[in-house]
Amino acid sequence: MPFREFKTEILNLLENFEVFEKDLELSDHADMACKAAFRLSKHPVELAKKMEERVKSRSSEFRFIGSVERAGPYLNFFVSQKLLDETLRRVLTEGNRYGALEIGKKVVIEHTSANPDGPLHIGHLRNTVIGDTLARILEKTGCKVERHYYVNDMGRQIALAVLGVERYGLESIKGDHAVANAYIRINRDGYEESDVEKYMERYEEGDEEIVSTFNKVVETALEGIKETLKRLNIIHDRFVWESEFVRSGYMRKVLEKLLKLKECKKNETLYLDLSEYGIKKEVHLTRKNGTSLYVLRDIAYHIWKNEKFERMINVLGADHKLYSRQLSLVLELMGYNSPENVIFEFVSLPEGSMSTRKGKFISADELIDKVVETASDLISDKDMEDEEKKKVAEAVGVGAIRFDIVRVSPEKPTVFDWKQALDFERQTSPYVQYAYARASSILKKVEDFDLRWDVAHFNHPSELRLIKELSMFSFHLERCYRLLKPNIMAGYALNLANAFNAFYRDIPVLQSEGNLRNSRISLVMASKIVLGEVLNLLGIEPLERM
């Protein structure tokens, strides 16, 4: 928080010069640099000199600006002792609430939503991890967040999976894998198209026997998927089945509204002509046999969301880009808000793209098992009970997976790499967890101390850097919120851990004495709190020991 206020103070101070947020930047040369003079004058150095004068004459009015230096046309601002003091005070009094914002919107975030025809694979994982991390970030900004998994129980793929299960039965293995095996097999062996059609029709009509069969298959796959998600510290508040909108008659009402649009046309099927909006291909709402298509049910779902939420966020793979534009356009034509889409590019395997249908994928379960096993080997000779070792290996493994995914910007296409997934070093979550564990370890050895500090005791660059990092938590949180880019939080986690490790190297805590010792211990406590909270935002478990 204090760092955001520091920035606000600079803006207020230079308001008369028409300096805006975009003129400020983080810099190696300062805590915050102002580059406005370039933009505002043909003689930037002269202007910067004037600004400098003004700042120097008034800077005593501000709390968090400590000093300013001019470097040519740049103004370099430095934080005050007061900011350092206030940062520690807030972290230590607010605890894990430190850094929270109060934006407070009601938002729904839909993520994962993988078809219940098989297990989650490493492509789905990108959706899941981005979505869950964003949900956590939004909550921290004070939003009321509902996490949805939209269950596609009506599609062709599901009908085919059901046929597969009927033909081959379910193996007695984890449900999602069992369904996948039947689905892969029927795709390989072949099937009658008319059988698939018939199943879709009967399911949409609500044929009791078929509904119960579909439900069983979908539930079986979903149970397995939920188990995997839980292991990754991911829960959904609500699983919304597509068929809910059909059964409740909601979709019917939506269809009636759609029919009133001038873009809505009918011949063999019902479709939307969006050519005047630059979308050449018609958007079909129904099939020739009268059954609904995904987009129709999805429109219904989004109208329902409109009624309940102020903000709708969907996490979608790059293959949904055009689709999501079409959906948004239709919603707008109907007079509704459209969702905000967080699009991520594909994860592929070194040998090419993944496919559930062809059985060409690395499942999330396989990945988790292997990473946890590697973590387990690494701690095998540590002095810990087996129980704790197991817990640590799981937390490290899951953290490494989540972090490996979330650290990369969503728009970057990636190729899955085992070596990277199994790396537990510098730019990974174990590095952050390790900093947390080191802080814990120091605090565990403290028997008596007073929770008090004097910022005058913090004069080593490593200490100053660490406190400044702590002060920037909500600054980065706000950036994540605005840009919906969770990789920013991963980057902050790394910076913070890095700053703590430098502090750990340079500053003896336990051997120091008196108020110097109290101050340092207080700083370690504050670091532990913020490191822990950042890990929570990333869905990674902080560990007391590892």
Added chain:
RNA sequence: GGGCGCGUAGCUCAGCAUGGACAGAGCGGCAGCCUCCUAAGCUGUAGGUCGGGGGUUCAAAUCCCCUCGCGCCCGCCA
């Protein structure tokens, strides 16, 4: 063919929204650090035509145009 995204060190990535101070990290390479709070750590060093070309600008990795490479989309699939 059209649309969207990506291309930055040997490898994996920041930085691009809102153009500014020498383009930053990690891994890998090389050279070092455990009588000291956990070495999953730390220090130093080498390594760059920011895919290529043009343009705008006092200033371009960042903006515009062209071009090459890769991925995705263009279904009465989801």
